[in-house]
Amino acid sequence: MDILKDILHDIKPTEVEQKELKEMSNKIINKINKIIKENPKYSVVIGVVQVGSTARNTHLRNNYDIDIFLIFDKNTDREILEEIGLEVGKKAVEELGGKYWVEYAEHPYTSAVIGKYSLDIVPCYKIRWGEKIISAVDRTPLHNEFLKRKLEKNKLCDEIRLFKKFLKGIGIYGSDLKTKGFSGYLCELLVIYYGSFIEVLKNAKDWKIGERIILEDIYKIYNLDGDFKFRDFDAPLIVYDPVDINRNVAAALSKENFCKFIFYASMFLKNPSKEFFYNYCEHVDKKLEDREYGALLTLKIKRDKDIVDDIIYPQMEKLQKSINKIIQENEFVVLRCDIHADGEFCYLSWEFLVYELPNIRVKEGPSIFKKDRVERFIKKYDKHFIKGCRLYAYTTRKYKNVYDLFNDIVNGNLKGKISYPKYVNPENGEICKMYIKSTIKI
Amino acid sequence: MDILKDILHDIKPTEVEQKELKEMSNKIINKINKIIKENPKYSVVIGVVQVGSTARNTHLRNNYDIDIFLIFDKNTDREILEEIGLEVGKKAVEELGGKYWVEYAEHPYTSAVIGKYSLDIVPCYKIRWGEKIISAVDRTPLHNEFLKRKLEKNKLCDEIRLFKKFLKGIGIYGSDLKTKGFSGYLCELLVIYYGSFIEVLKNAKDWKIGERIILEDIYKIYNLDGDFKFRDFDAPLIVYDPVDINRNVAAALSKENFCKFIFYASMFLKNPSKEFFYNYCEHVDKKLEDREYGALLTLKIKRDKDIVDDIIYPQMEKLQKSINKIIQENEFVVLRCDIHADGEFCYLSWEFLVYELPNIRVKEGPSIFKKDRVERFIKKYDKHFIKGCRLYAYTTRKYKNVYDLFNDIVNGNLKGKISYPKYVNPENGEICKMYIKSTIKI
Numbered sequence A, B: 001m002d003i004l005k006d007i008l009h010d011i012k013p014t015e016v017e018q019k020e021l022k023e024m025s026n027k028i029i030n031k032i033n034k035i036i037k038e039n040p041k042y043s044v045v046i047g048v049v050q051v052g053s054t055a056r057n058t059h060l061r062n063n064y065d066i067d068i069f070l071i072f073d074k075n076t077d078r079e080i081l082e083e084i085g086l087e088v089g090k091k092a093v094e095e096l097g098g099k100y101w102v103e104y105a106e107h108p109y110t111s112a113v114i115g116k117y118s119l120d121i122v123p124c125y126k127i128r129w130g131e132k133i134i135s136a137v138d139r140t141p142l143h144n145e146f147l148k149r150k151l152e153k154n155k156l157c158d159e160i161r162l163f164k165k166f167l168k169g170i171g172i173y174g175s176d177l178k179t180k181g182f183s184g185y186l187c188e189l190l191v192i193y194y195g196s197f198i199e200v201l202k203n204a205k206d207w208k209i210g211e212r213i214i215l216e217d218i219y220k221i222y223n224l225d226g227d228f229k230f231r232d233f234d235a236p237l238i239v240y241d242p243v244d245i246n247r248n249v250a251a252a253l254s255k256e257n258f259c260k261f262i263f264y265a266s267m268f269l270k271n272p273s274k275e276f277f278y279n280y281c282e283h284v285d286k287k288l289e290d291r292e293y294g295a296l297l298t299l300k301i302k303r304d305k306d307i308v309d310d311i312i313y314p315q316m317e318k319l320q321k322s323i324n325k326i327i328q329e330n331e332f333v334v335l336r337c338d339i340h341a342d343g344e345f346c347y348l349s350w351e352f353l354v355y356e357l358p359n360i361r362v363k364e365g366p367s368i369f370k371k372d373r374v375e376r377f378i379k380k381y382d383k384h385f386i387k388g389c390r391l392y393a394y395t396t397r398k399y400k401n402v403y404d405l406f407n408d409i410v411n412g413n414l415k416g417k418i419s420y421p422k423y424v425n426p427e428n429g430e431i432c433k434m435y436i437k438s439t440i441k442i
Helices: A002-011 A015-038 A040-044 A078-095 A136-151 A156-169 A184-194 A197-204 A216-222 A255-270 A280-289 A309-329 A371-380 A402-410 B002-011 B015-038 B040-044 B078-095 B136-151 B156-169 B184-194 B197-204 B216-222 B255-270 B280-289 B309-329 B371-380 B402-410
Strands: A045-051 A065-072 A099-104 A108-114 A117-125 A211-213 A237-241 A244-248 A295-302 A333-341 A345-354 A361-367 A384-387 A390-395 A429-432 B045-051 B065-072 B099-104 B108-114 B117-125 B211-213 B237-241 B244-248 B295-302 B333-341 B345-354 B361-367 B384-387 B390-395 B429-432
Touching: A002 A156, A015 A040, A015 A045, A015 A065, A015 A078, A015 A117, A040 A045, A040 A078, A045 A136, A065 A078, A065 A136, A078 A099, A078 A108, A078 A117, A117 A136, A136 A156, A136 A184, A156 A184, A156 A197, A156 A255, A184 A197, A184 A211, A184 A237, A197 A255, A255 B371, A255 B384, A295 A402, A309 A333, A309 A345, A309 A402, A361 A371, A371 A390, A371 B255, A384 B255, A402 A429, B002 B156, B015 B040, B015 B045, B015 B065, B015 B078, B015 B117, B040 B045, B040 B078, B045 B136, B065 B078, B065 B136, B078 B099, B078 B108, B078 B117, B117 B136, B136 B156, B136 B184, B156 B184, B156 B197, B156 B255, B184 B197, B184 B211, B184 B237, B197 B255, B295 B402, B309 B333, B309 B345, B309 B402, B361 B371, B371 B390, B402 B429
Parallel strands: A065 A117, A211 A237, B065 B117, B211 B237
Antiparallel strands: A045 A065, A099 A108, A108 A117, A237 A244, A295 A345, A295 A429, A333 A345, A361 A390, A384 A390, B045 B065, B099 B108, B108 B117, B237 B244, B295 B345, B295 B429, B333 B345, B361 B390, B384 B390
16 A cells, blocks of 8 residues: 555654664663673673664654663562662663663663663563563563564564554554553554554454454463463453463553544545544544534643653543532533643543523432332422322522532532542632643643 | 311302202203103103212212203114204203203213203113113213212212312312313212222322222122132223223323322321312412523414313323424423413423523434444534444534424424324414413413
8 A cells, every 4th residue: 555655654763763773772781781790789680671662673763762671580679679770770871971860660760861862771570481470560571572573574563663653643552541542562462463554454443342362372372272261351452461361461442442443444444544644633623623612611720740641640530520420410411521631730621511500400209109208308398299100399409500510619619529539639620611622722 | 087077068068059959950850851751752762860979969069060861762873862862952941941052072962051050961872780882971870870879878978079179179180181180980989989088098098000999899780709800901090980890980090190199198198287178289389389490481372262171182282292302302401391271272381491502412323333324424424523432423403492493393394293283283383481381370
């Protein structure tokens, strides 16, 4: 397909880029090895390996991320691993003339910038195939080993690139909790499994919820027979990790994004076009924005700069979901809602179909056959009447419009009724009469 | 119960009233008998009997209705029955100095006014117990015969009066299609069955939907044994007519009124009070009216004077129901709706919770897994998007407020989409921004 040739031409790292990256990677690895040899203290580091897409040449143009893993003997004390991991990392960066700082994941690790390259030096434990991990990062070198082996013989690297670009274009590349899409590792496995980018799409368009993918290699690696019962996962897509068959590589993929992928795969195959690869979701959003609107409201909450998206986004979702419940209880009607965060603020936005109601409400009561409940109901509600076989009553409304409801939220009057996530506190919110979504900024 | 004594004192016809009524009834019967004797043509009339509550002394004060049935031999030609029925009736009224006119039911009959009395002289066929009827009115003399026999011995007449007054007070006395309540005959049967007004209430408060009442007499009259399987009826209350066990005397009673009766029976027994007997439903309505309102709208349709309530009310209901469906399809929300008719107009009223919406609407589409439907949907709707596993689209609204919708109704633009009852034509409607219900007049 000509389109694919053009796109590849656009996204494949140039030869110069590839060459420079290789040189820098090697330079870093050599430096680390030298540091390790020079100090017996560092003998617990039994391996130094480059991992990640840039290690396997499956990265897109202008990706200057280099990931180096320091592999430690399994019996190393955690504290030692973390201490030495940072020491070696720091020393290497210093000697290479870069700037470093410490990032915190399962273990603290060295993050750095050397020229145009971003470098992570991460410690992990050595595990063998099938062995139980001590920390999640322990899998990474094995992922890398598996992929290198499978990618060695063929041109799958370019197919992987096209797949990643397509997913980026439709907004579902990335397994972080904001994106809920396809991780890089997942892309590589799928291309390996189906053989090419187009084959992935051709098969994906017929996927159903709960689609299971088991690479042939898994049977060989673990010596399993055909009726081995794999673990079940409650997920739309299940791709067993060759490194750990009790892990679903596609766990982060949301149901909606699974469906989006199937839909767009189908659309692209019917009408191949470059536009899918370049900000397609923004293009779609723009088309959807050309319309009339209901009442808009955004709750703008100051964001703690030190807390990452992977913590903030789930908390924003939780808060919005609990507010939606209150909105519904009060009989307002949401057309659409969104969450978005930038460096400074969290934005929870709503568009309302019904945002204002008369001060009269019908409360549903018990069936007239339930004597005790009837008695309690008519004691509580003076304006009761019978409709069908049930009692009802007229009551007033707590909120006549959504702004009153949101004022109560920011004034702390709904404490106990809505969730109060640790880093997205509704009482820190400010109400704006507009709508803010991920693709536009106000 | 003292209250009941007081009420009875208020509703029982005075002795003078009873005496005068008896005199007039006898006068009329004698006159009719004389007319029949004098003309051999009238020998097909084999019986003249007074029926109705005034014949049995189960009527309320100020009831001056006298009902006389002319019983014809079963073999009489229908035309003869109707012709002679009217002739005799007309002659009797003329000779008694009253005014008459012809009313039309199953047979035409003579309706008249003589002084303060309203008189109906109705022809029917003679049938024996268990015999099949030719026209519905044939049952009436047998109803009367049965009731007279049962009421003879005891003071049930006053109990019946109290029951009727109670039902009138709560607005469910009358088996016409507007009221959907208890007929007079039903009241008499229930009091006979339970023994007193209070006993009716005590038992009724425990009734359940589908309550079946079989008077003991029925087993005797038809010589049935204990496991006889009576006909099933899809009705909240089933009271088998001793005159025709395939007929449910309570057929006209709506589910809602059945429940209202149970509810008020229970309330009265807990807290006996006179107010139940005197316009209680209006009193309840007034209490319910003291509140804020949503948007009001009444469709006022000129009423054909010759068409009776029993035809008009079901047609108004049908029209309102079909309009409610359109209202709901357009996403407006009704709080309450009502129908009412006076001599001149039909009034279909609505109170809206949501009467106005922004010009944006979400159309639900197919699951993304249904390929053909997906294709058709995206061809039809440009502004489509995916949510969960489904396609949706933004569209505009046909109606931004309910008044536009109702304008379309009266302009005939919804022909084929709403019902067009013969005597309640929506195109004859006028829109008023108010609400009209049965107990208030604007």
